[in-house]
Amino acid sequence: MPAIDQSGMRRLNTAATLRVLTDASGTLTSADLVAQTRLSRRTIELIVGDLIAQGWVDEADSPAPTTAGRPKKYYRLVADRATVLSVGINPPLVRAVVADLRGREIARAEGPSGTVADTLDSALRLASEALAQANVDPDHLHALVVGLGGTFSPDGVVLTSPVDPEWVGVDVREPFARRFDVPVVVENDTNLSALAARAEGPARGEQTFALLMPGIRVSAGVVINGELHRGFQGAAGELVRLPDLRDANHRGLLAQISSPDERERVDARAHLRRAIDGDPAVREDARAFFDAVARVVAVLGWVIAPPVIVLVGGFEGLEDGTLALLRDALSTMDAPDIDIRVAALTPDFPVRGGIQLALDIAGATIFDPRR
Incomplete structure (x- = not known):
């Protein structure tokens, strides 16, 4: 029988625990984590200790007055330990929004659009401004999505544009990928609106x-x-x-x-x-x-x-x-x-959908047991 990869199993259990904490609406106890992950109490204690040391989790106050006996420990996700960035190019405005791991908006920056070159420059500047306003560690940024009208090649070059034919042939992804060392995806803004409608809207x-x-x-x-x-x-x-x-x-x-x-x-x-x-x-x-x-x-x-x-x-x-x-x-x-x-x-639908897509991209790494 092949030996069990203890290191791989630990990463798998850690990813599962972090996912449970991310999906929780509030705080969780060790007992809650044991019940939802089906891991042993000792395993949960070790994993939570590691996650606290890494800055992913912290201890929270009890949501209710404690009774006699050993007090329970409550844990919560440090949601801004991982952030994503959504940039919406939707003339006449360009929007950049930073959100945490639960999709909560932390900061935003907005500005007018102009020519294609001016609009791209503005989008890059606003993305940097929003990150500065968010006041989070740049290393905690995990994904970036740019939304605008049209169709795109897999590497982010505009193939068609219903807004301005001058966009056709423009590599939208490259300047963002050069400035921000994270996965960058360019997506149609109506597609992003659909993701927003599914996450928090009429669908x-x-x-x-x-x-x-x-x-x-x-x-x-x-x-x-x-x-x-x-x-x-x-x-x-x-x-x-x-x-x-x-x-x-x-x-x-x-x-x-x-x-x-x-x-x-x-x-x-x-x-x-x-x-x-x-x-x-x-x-x-x-x-x-x-x-x-x-x-x-x-x-x-x-x-x-x-x-x-x-x-x-x-x-x-x-x-x-x-x-x-x-x-x-x-x-x-x-x-x-x-x-x-x-x-x-x-007007926020595309940028909100961009947050959803960016969270999916980030989650593929954050919750990957191989990380």
Whole structure:
């Protein structure tokens, strides 16, 4: 019988214990850790001692008054022992957010976009500013995600851009990888919005769904069995490339409902409110827009067949009326019966999704028993 690799087993048990502490909403006792890891009390005591020495865990006060007898020890994760960085390039703003191992925002920096070169320079500067504001050890940064519109090669070169053709051919990943010595991933911003919707938004907990952002860009983020579906060259969901859908969605003020410019979203929302209220002056505009959206929903429904489709845009306070207009358009089509949800899309969705993706990347190392 081959000898047991005691060192490997210790790393495996340490990774499992650290994962339990990370997933916990509060403090845990040794007994809690024993129950959840199924390790012996002595093993847990040794592992927790190591994690405290390494700065991953500290002792916490008792959440309730202690009674007679030996007091229990409570432990909690030092969440900012590992941090991630999410950078969102979503003109007219660039955002950089530092988050801890639980996804809690620690610091952020924002600034305007400009030309491609200026925007990249701004994104790098803001990323450094956010890390400085976070006041955490640079060695504790574990992953960085950059989100923007378009499709990208595996090494982060822009293949297509719905925002500005000047981005095509730009290596977005390289300057970040040169400045920050961590894994860097460049991802489509709608895909990142889908991850945010699953983690903390209208698709919370869903394993398979599609997030659809109608309007000028017409894009979708698809999650299948908990994983992003990117497709060939990352083009899955880039429906803006289909001329008939693009042209249909470009018509009228409602096309600005998912614009990154807040002023345009406000104007589109006012237009949508009039349509919901039955204003005949905007009826045809609304019908054309929602017919186009319904066609996309039907295509997604039949081709991907997700149980849930989330429609996102500047729909704050108008979710129910928007859903009614969409269902009316769908009633004339042979579309599958799908749970359709309408939600507001905040400018923070892509950067929040970037945090989720960065945490997944970091976790592959932090919770790897081979580390």
